[in-house]
Amino acid sequence: MEERANIMVVDDEVGPRESLKLILKPYYNVITVEKPTDAIAMLDHVPVDLVTLDLKMPGLSGTKVLEKIKQHDPDIEAIIITGYGSMDTAIEGLRLGAFDYISKPFDVNHILTLIRRALQRRQAKMELKNVKSEFLANISHELRTPLSVVIGFVSILLDQLLGQLSEQQQKILERVYKNSGELLELVDNVLLLSSLNAGDLTLLNEAFDARVMLDECVKRYENLVRDKKITVNIEAPEKLPTMGDRAKSARITQNLLHNAIKFTPDGGNITLKLRESPEQGMVELDIIDTGLGMPEQQIERLFQPFQQMDSSIRRQFSGLGLGLTVARRLTEFLGGSLQIKSRRDVGTHVRFTIPQEPAPQNVVARHTV
């Protein structure tokens, strides 16, 4: 048996609201709402597949409500009900993503047909979304599996579980290990970017310690830092309890730190400053390197995927420049911001700020990025 779809009827007039409810009740679960503002608030608490909207309502105008609903979840279908044959508002509604419109007084069969078709479209969209996210999960699994075999066996050799290695063997295997690690990060970043593009990421809200997270990220690159004789200074409180998405915050930190290490010459310095931001409820991380730096106009370009400064530098430093794009997109996803200040040959200062506790509507809402 198919599950009944949930329909929200938004109309400030009690007559049409209740009659529509009577029409739909035999086939669907119906919630009626009088005030548009209540409709938006309710989306956080009840699952809604389709909304019928009277566009001529006091307070928030009908089109504003539609805009808000689509912001909340672009896959919620909407049918506009116009009380006064105004084509303009109907067209505006369609432009904002409504499925169709119908004029009052409407024919019962007509509205039932419209609703059925709108729900079919939603169903198809949801199925496509599932296929997409399943595909991404499978690709991720398939790419990580052989990589885990490479990393697993190399680490067995490196830890000398199968006998002692010569110095040269040890050095070569360390390079294999390091490059496998780079490939793993690349795979993770490409997949993350695809998930962001597919609108297939969920925001988590969990308690974690931002200091511990930072230390773990630094530990991940300890070999790289040692090889390049880079000094990493950490200025951070002993503990920084935070609410938010730990894994995504860690990914942003790793990408920024990895970039800083990559562009800092041997023997340079990287300073990490973690603190509660003066802006209330924000956590702020400064990543200051003594790397190449870059001119102002290059910074915006750097946010584009696959861009590094110019071809000469691209030859000097490997990589797709993907890390920064993913960092920026993820920061936006978390409701934070990323600022970059840089001076050629002096270094780069990246400030990454995320809310310490995301606003509740961000947690429930499904984002399309």
Next chain:
Amino acid sequence: MTKILIVDDNLDNQEILSRRLQLAGNFQIAVASNGKQALEIAAVIKPDLILMDLRMPVMDGYEATRALKQTEWGKNIPVVAITAYASREHMHKALNAGCCDFIAKPILDYALMGRKIRALLGMEEPQRAPHHFQAA
């Protein structure tokens, strides 16, 4: 001796895990290549711990874990999901199926994995107290 069952359809992963586990403690190790085989072997050897891959042919790790937890003899055997799936959704799915922990492949920190496993087996941490805890 403590018995650990490794379930993974990838023979290379089976070998990597076995070699690592032999170092993490004095374990007797058995291997299975899918969930169905895992249940058959587990019913006979009654392992103390199962390391379970999730995506496998014939019967996947979720189904095998759920089936194990239905049995009288198997419901208390701890199952750790070890998988190349890296997302939170898969982690929750594994925990819902009855796994008690989740480790993503590739495993980058074998020391941590060893500690988790010893903790689940109720074994003591090896004698490696930090300096400041050592008696003067």
